[in-house]
Amino acid sequence: MKRWLAFAPLLILIALAALFAGYALKRDPHVQPHALVGKPMPALTLPELDSGRPAPIRAATEGPILVNFFASWCAPCEVEHPQLMALKAQGVKVVGVAYKDAPANTQAFLTRRGDPFAVRLVDRDGRAGLEFGVTGVPETYLVGSDGVILAKHTGVLTPDATEELLNKAR
Numbered sequence: 001m002k003r004w005l006a007f008a009p010l011l012i013l014i015a016l017a018a019l020f021a022g023y024a025l026k027r028d029p030h031v032q033p034h035a036l037v038g039k040p041m042p043a044l045t046l047p048e049l050d051s052g053r054p055a056p057i058r059a060a061t062e063g064p065i066l067v068n069f070f071a072s073w074c075a076p077c078e079v080e081h082p083q084l085m086a087l088k089a090q091g092v093k094v095v096g097v098a099y100k101d102a103p104a105n106t107q108a109f110l111t112r113r114g115d116p117f118a119v120r121l122v123d124r125d126g127r128a129g130l131e132f133g134v135t136g137v138p139e140t141y142l143v144g145s146d147g148v149i150l151a152k153h154t155g156v157l158t159p160d161a162t163e164e165l166l167n168k169a170r
Contacts, residue, residue: 064143066095
């Protein structure tokens with residue numbers, strides 16, 4: 001038994017090496033989370049949540065807007081939701097993109113929690129998220145009136161993060 005204890009540090013070191021090697025092999029060094037900042041928003045057409053009719057996402061870019069990728073299955077999206085409702089109350093236009101979510105689940109989520117979005121689009125297969133560079137929900141993009149992405153926020157929008165994001169439009 002004492003012989004095995006002598007090898008314990010070596011076994012731990014091997015396990016850590018395997019863990020870090022696995023991470024390094026799966027991580028794509030070419031992924032740049034803020035790669036679209038300063039570039040035009042992708043010209044995509046997504047179905048509207050209510051009607052299912054195709055709608056160009058750029059049609060919603062009158063004045064600075066926020067494009068928020070969210071999902072009904074996303075726990076951080078639940079935490080973020082009151083901040084989105086506060087933005088709506090302040091008159092900030094937010095386009096909601098339901099990311100990899102069933103429209104019925106998205107509708108139930110918005111009915112239960114309230115609807116903070118001026119426009120609600122569905123990205124069922126995640127294609128729009130891929131074009132935007134979404135790494136996980138929630139993610140929010142600030143888009144200028146010219147359609148250029150001014151800033152990106154990954155994670156839950158807090159009041160401070162929202163203020164910092166909106167200040168970039170001024």
